Amino acid sequence: MARDRGNSDEYVRPIRRILVGALIFVLFAMFLFWRIDSPRMDRFRAQIVDQVLPSFDWALAPVTALGDMVSNFQSYAQIYEQNQELRRELRQMKSWKEAALQLEQKNAKLLDLNNVRLDPTLTYVTGVVLADSGGPFRQSVLLNVGARDGIRDGWATTDGLGLVGRISGVGRNSSRVILLTDVNSRVPVTLQPSGQRAVLSGDNAQAPLLDFVDTPELVRPGDRVVTSGDGGVFPPGLLVGQVALGRDKRLRVRLSADYERLEFLRILRSQPREQILDPGALLPPPVSSLPALSEVAPDAQDDPPAEEGGDG
Amino acid sequence: MGDPGALGRYLHWLLFIGLALLVLFIEALPFNLGATSWPGPQAMALLAMVWVLRRPDYMPVVIFAVLALIADLFQMRPPGLMAGLLVLVLEFLRSRHHAAREWPFVLEWAVVSALLSMVLVANRLILGILAVPQPALGIEVQQLISSILFYPIILAFSVWALRITHIKPGEGGIRL
Secondary structure: OOOOOHHHHHHHHHHHHHHHHHHHHHHHHHHHHHHHOHHHHHHHHHHHHHHHHHHHHHHHHHHHHHHHHHHHHHHHOOHHHHHHHHHHHHHHHHHHHHHHHHHHHHHHHHHHHHOOOOOOOOEEEEEEEEEOOOOOOOOEEEEOOOHHHOOOOOOEEEOOOOEEEEEEEEOOOOEEEEEOOOOOOEEEEEEEOOOEEEEEEOOOOOOOEEEOOOOHHHOOOOOEEEEOOHHHOOOOOOEEEEEEEOOOOOEEEEEOOOHHHOOEEEEEEOOOOOOOOOOOOOOOOOHHHOHHHHHHHHHHOOOHHHHHHHHO | OOOOOHHHHHHHHHHHHHHHHHHHHHHHOOOOOOOOOOOOOOHHHHHHHHHHHHOHHHOOHHHHHHHHHHHHHHOOOOOOHHHHHHHHHHHHHHHOHHHHOOOOHHHHHHHHHHHHHHHHHHHHHHHHHOOOOOOOHHHHHHHHHHHHHHHHHHHHHHHHHOOOOOOOOOOOOOOO
C-alpha cells in the first residue's frame, strides 16, 4: 500500500498508480484465466471453500439453530390448527398406505411374472447442509461430505423424497450441490403418464421451467415428473415433482423436495452405466450343415443374444 | 512509522476487514434456500464507497481487492471480474474525494448510484462478450435497487456509529 504525504507526493503518486493498475490487471487476468481454464479455477475455489467453511462450523451451528428456533416458534402459534390438519391427513394417509401396500404386492407379482431385473446398485451417503454460499444468484448449498467419503461430481442428491440437485465441486471435506433452481441446472426428465421427454431448466424462480416438451398439449398440470436418465448423469426414475402452470403461462415444475428446509441431503452413489459400443457382429449361417467348420461352432454359440437385441 | 495517525488507521483497516467478513458470513448462512424473494445489497462495496469518500486513508485498495476477490470466490461469481470493476470504481471515487467534501448528500447518492449501475452494465457486457451464462437481468436490477436504497443506511451507520467523517482542513493532514 503506497502512502503519499508531504513532499514525497510527486514521487509516490505515479508509483501508486502503477501498483493499482497492476492490481486491476491481476484481477482481470484471473477472470480471463477462469474463462479459459474454468475447471482448474473451480478446483482452486473448492479447495479454498473447503478450507474455510468447515472452520466456520462452530459459528454456523448456533446461528442456524437460532434461525430454526425462530421459525419453529412461529409455527407454535398455529399448533392447534396444525394438529387438526395433521390428524385429517393421517387418516387419509392410512387409506393411502393400504392402497400402496396392495399395489406393491401386485407390482412385485407382475415384476416377477415379467422377469424384470431392477437396478440393484443404488446406495447412498447422507450429508448435513453446512452453508448456502451461493449468494443471491446462485442456488447452491454446501454439504459436509466430500472426496473423503467417496463423493464424486455429478451424483444426484435427494432430500429423501424428491430430487434436490447434483454435486458440482468436491473438496476433501465438503461438496457443493447445485440446486434444480439454479440457472446452470439442466436435468432431462420424463413426464408421466404421457411419457413425454423434457428438460428441466432452473431460472432462479422457485419452480423450475420445463423446456423442449414435444407436444405440450398432452401435458397437464399435476402430472408427475421423474428423471429420465438420458445422458447418463442421473439414475432414471427419481421423483422430481409435479407439473404446474406458471403465472407466465409456461410449464413449470413444483418440486417435491422441501427447499425451505434442506437439512440433511441424501447423495445417491450412481455407478457409471455400461456402454454398448459394439454395433453387433455379422451373424454367420447355421454351421451344423457344414461339417468342415464344426470346430468353430462353440464360438458361434456366443452370438444368439446379440441377435435377439437386433430384433427388438 | 511513528506518525500519530498510524494506530487509528490500522485499527480502521482491521475494522473494515471485520465488517466485510461479517457480511460474507451472514450471506453464507443457510437461510432463504431455494429462490430468494428479493436479493440483498452489495453491502461490502457500499461500505467501501462510503469510507473512501470520507477517509481514503482508512480504505487501502489492496485490502478491498483481496476481500472482493474472496467474496467472488465464495459467492460463485466469476472470480476477479466483479472485484476488478469495484476496484476501478473505488479508485475513481478516491481521486474525487477532495471534491466530494463539498458535495451535498443527494449528489453523492446520485454519483454512487450511477457508478453501481455502470458496474452492472459493464459486468453483463463482459460476461456477454465472453459467452458466460449469467443470471436473469431482473434479479440483478433488483439487487441494484436494494444497493441504492441501502446506501443512505450504510452512510448513516458509518458516519454516526463509526465516526467516519471528512477531514476538516485544519485537522491533521493525511492526504492520499
